[in-house]
Amino acid sequence: ELKVEQNPLFLSMQEGKNYTIYCNYSTTSDRLYWYRQDPGKSLESLFVLLSNGAVKQEGRLMASLDTKARLSTLHITAAVHDLSATYFCAVEETSGTYKYIFGTGTRLKVLA
Amino acid sequence: EAQVTQNPRYLITVTGKKLTVTCSQNMNHEYMSWYRQDPGLGLRQIYYSMNVEVTDKGDVPEGYKVSRKEKRNFPLILESPSPNQTSLYFCASSLSEPRGTEAFFGQGTRLTVV
Numbered sequence: 001e002l003k004v005e006q007n008p009l010f011l012s013m014q015e016g017k018n019y020t021i022y023c024n025y026s027t028t029s030d031r032l033y034w035y036r037q038d039p040g041k042s043l044e045s046l047f048v049l050l051s052n053g054a055v056k057q058e059g060r061l062m063a064s065l066d067t068k069a070r071l072s073t074l075h076i077t078a079a080v081h082d083l084s085a086t087y088f089c090a091v092e093e094t095s096g097t098y099k100y101i102f103g104t105g106t107r108l109k110v111l112a
Numbered sequence: 113e114a115q116v117t118q119n120p121r122y123l124i125t126v127t128g129k130k131l132t133v134t135c136s137q138n139m140n141h142e143y144m145s146w147y148r149q150d151p152g153l154g155l156r157q158i159y160y161s162m163n164v165e166v167t168d169k170g171d172v173p174e175g176y177k178v179s180r181k182e183k184r185n186f187p188l189i190l191e192s193p194s195p196n197q198t199s200l201y202f203c204a205s206s207l208s209e210p211r212g213t214e215a216f217f218g219q220g221t222r223l224t225v226v
Binding site: 006031033035041042043044045048050088090092094097098099100101102103104105 | 143145147152153154155156157160162168170171202204208211212213214215216217218219220
């Protein structure tokens with residue numbers, strides 16, 4: 001059974017600092033997604049990672065995927081207040097089903 | 113505008129009273145799914161559909177039904193709601209082929225069962 005773990009669950013950081021959110025999953029998959037959710041809002045797609053070693057960057061966010069380690073990271077560079085949100089990783093099962101399993105989310109608060 | 117539309121946005125109902133939450137997308141996506149979001153648990157997939165007339169269970173299907181008679185619509189049915197189904201529900205859609213495309217989410221339906 002596929003399980004997805006994110007850590008940390010909560011992250012409070014100062015503006016200008018760097019930090020990394022980790023997403024571990026338990027079975028083989030090469031399809032991993034990152035989403036952002038603002039308070040009271042829906043989810044929006046940030047990154048789609050589809051192969052081992054995939055790296056994608058958008059502004060101050062960079063996501064990577066290591067399928068051998070079953071690990072994805074979301075790195076935040078020089079955080080700004082606008083990045084405050086909850087970030088979810090999701091893994092797509094690729095062995096006979098088409099399920100998506102989400103992590104529990106990382107609630108990020110960037111302090112001015 | 114490409115979008116996934118859920119209705120209603122908010123719903124308070126009583127235990128046992130059947131209800132339907134509608135979901136419609138205008139992007140010609142094959143894959144649609146329903147999730148519930150609960151504090152500390154992230155999003156959990158209830159049901160998904162690969163295409164018209166093809167549906168399958170996600171991780172938490174108990175107490176829910178779905179149907180996919182048309183490509184654009186994927187309603188979620190609670191035949192006999194119970195308080196433990198109080199949650200925030202999201203519908204999402206994406207392409208089935210190629211695999212590995214981003215999902216688009218509806219605005220959510222906050223359901224309270226008393």
